[in-house]
Amino acid sequence: MPEAHPLIEQYQALLEVSEAIARHPDLPALLKDLARRLPRIIPVNFVGLSLYDPERQVMRLHSLEANVPADIIGGHEDELDATPAGLVWETQQPLLIRNLSDERRWPQVIARMQEDGVRSCCLLPLTSSARKLGVLEFASLQADAYGKTDLDFLQQVGRQVAVAVDNVLNREAASASQQDVERQRDRFGLLLRMTNAMVSKLELRELFSAVSLSLREVVPQEYASLLLYDSEQNRFRLHALDFPDNKGLLAEGLTTDATDSPAAVALRTKRPVVAGEEELAAFEHEVIRLLLQKGFKSLCSLPLLSKDRALGCLSLGSRRAKAFSPSDVEFLSQVAGQIALAVANSLAYQEITQLKDRLAKEKLYLEEEIQTAYNFEEIVGESKPLKRLLKQVQTVAPTDSTVLILGETGSGKELIARALHNLSDRKDRTFVKLNCAAIPTGLLESELFGHEKGAFTGAISTKIGRFELADRGTIFLDEVGEIPLELQVKLLRVLQEQEFERLGSTRTVRVDVRVVAATNRDLSQMVEEQKFRSDLYYRLNVFPLTVPPLRERVEDIPVLVRHFVQKFGMRMKKRIETIPAESMKALQRYSWPGNVRELENFIERSVILTAGADLFVPLSELKPHQAVSGNGVPTTLEEAEREHILKTLRETNWTIGGAAGAAARLGLKRTTLQSRMQKLGITRPR
Structure with a gap:
């Protein structure tokens, strides 16, 4: 059979290239097919495709196929001036390198080619009607493998490959565009769902x-x-x-x-x-x-x-x-x-909800306060002990200092606390009060500092504590001596740092609260007995105020009696015009162990019993053994003991312990004297 003419073989090869392009939609498969078919026409051992990346302005080796054993690594990227492909892409002219060992340009790329045994190569620009695509590379293990005839043939191959590359890139761009459209659609959908979720x-x-x-x-x-x-x-x-x-x-x-x-x-x-x-x-x-x-x-x-x-x-x-x-x-x-x-x-x-809840709570407190019997204006009396106390209140009220109010039960400690608040810069904020003795020990911490939902059994919702409610206002802690030791540490922290955590929460709540405390117990003795923390006592005892008992301000009793008669007479719609003189003297002689509260309750009962214009006073209810004579001389053993202890304390300038103290003079132990003082309601005046 006669041998085929070289031109016929080249045309036949071009037809096969066209068929390969139609058969292989992906470029690596096309190059692999070319590397297999072309050696029948020209010496080709490697076929490579480099594409230009316009964003990064580099030539990237997209695919490389061989028909000889070689360790091929694709994906190399080179600057335009660092690779022969860059020169071909820029000039749009083919490049023949007949012997790589004689080439001094592009040393790194030439070295990589020589590692695979390449000795000569031919590079052709790939250009479509619209753009410059990249470079098609043919390499051979032979030196000087390509001549002008080979170059003409390879250029024809390159034109067909350029069409295939352009089609593939267009499909990829269309696919990427479609993916981008779908991605943008998904993203806009997410933003829309977020907007709807924000509404609901x-x-x-x-x-x-x-x-x-x-x-x-x-x-x-x-x-x-x-x-x-x-x-x-x-x-x-x-x-x-x-x-x-x-x-x-x-x-x-x-x-x-x-x-x-x-x-x-x-x-x-x-x-x-x-x-x-x-x-x-x-x-x-x-x-x-x-x-x-x-x-x-x-x-x-x-x-x-x-x-x-x-x-x-x-x-x-x-x-x-x-x-x-x-x-x-x-x-x-x-x-x-x-x-x-x-x-x-x-x-x-959340802030609006908290403010709303807080306003609702404050409204409840204010409604309670409106119903409270005492307020600042109802501090009634003209005695010197009371005037001294009120002067001290006026002195300390404008400050934010902690105040400890001492005094017997019923002497009016809450009235003094309210006076401190009303005379301070916090008067427009809430005055919150809490009787520490009236709250069960297990619930006192929650009442003071609040709790989160689920903090303990029965905590079905979040609760704001009294301290948080009193923010920028005043909190009055009555019977502060009843606070258990384990809770005193947390109270001390609030006093020092103005911060705390609700029960069941790790978030620190900061508040601006003025603390006014009150007690009828001897806290200093409780400190010695280790029933009250010394550091908390000193922090509370910044400015102590002692409310005098009613028996030490006998001259205020007539004023208080007239005040209460008028108050309850108006409430019960009774017109009481006079108070019998003998009844008033009897009221002044009585020692009033329950102080002003006992006097108020007694007068309310008297108004109830009164039928005419004269106040009826049930004198039989005033126990004789607690009476004192008109000249103030004690008539009972208890009163005599109290007066004797008071006299001794005054003589020793209220020094209890020591060789020259009141306990030594009375022949008693210091702790015994303190116990007797507490029982008799004796407290040191300011």
């Missing part, structure tokens, strides 16, 4: 839970957290978390330092921060250390900005390197903007 879900944790699942579909990631920033403490609070591989390592409510983390950088710069594995390793933050241990290699932290104020951060993590592209960051910034709006709305909602 005011609770931020529910909103984040709804968003994070959809977010994982649009931007693949395995960790999402919502951090809210506390500017006062410079700390982040983990408000919401979506971390399937958590296994209890992180918990919502966790607080961490707002330093040394990508989130801290994003918060400070108010710009997104994308960190790879190497950048993450530079941070010492415990959460970042944990994520690295879990195999995370990428993290994106985005600030939540509201009116140029950073509320916190949205952080996303992935186990893939370079997981967050610039387009992803741009989209996530939009998501962060939506979440920031939700955070601002949620915080505003």
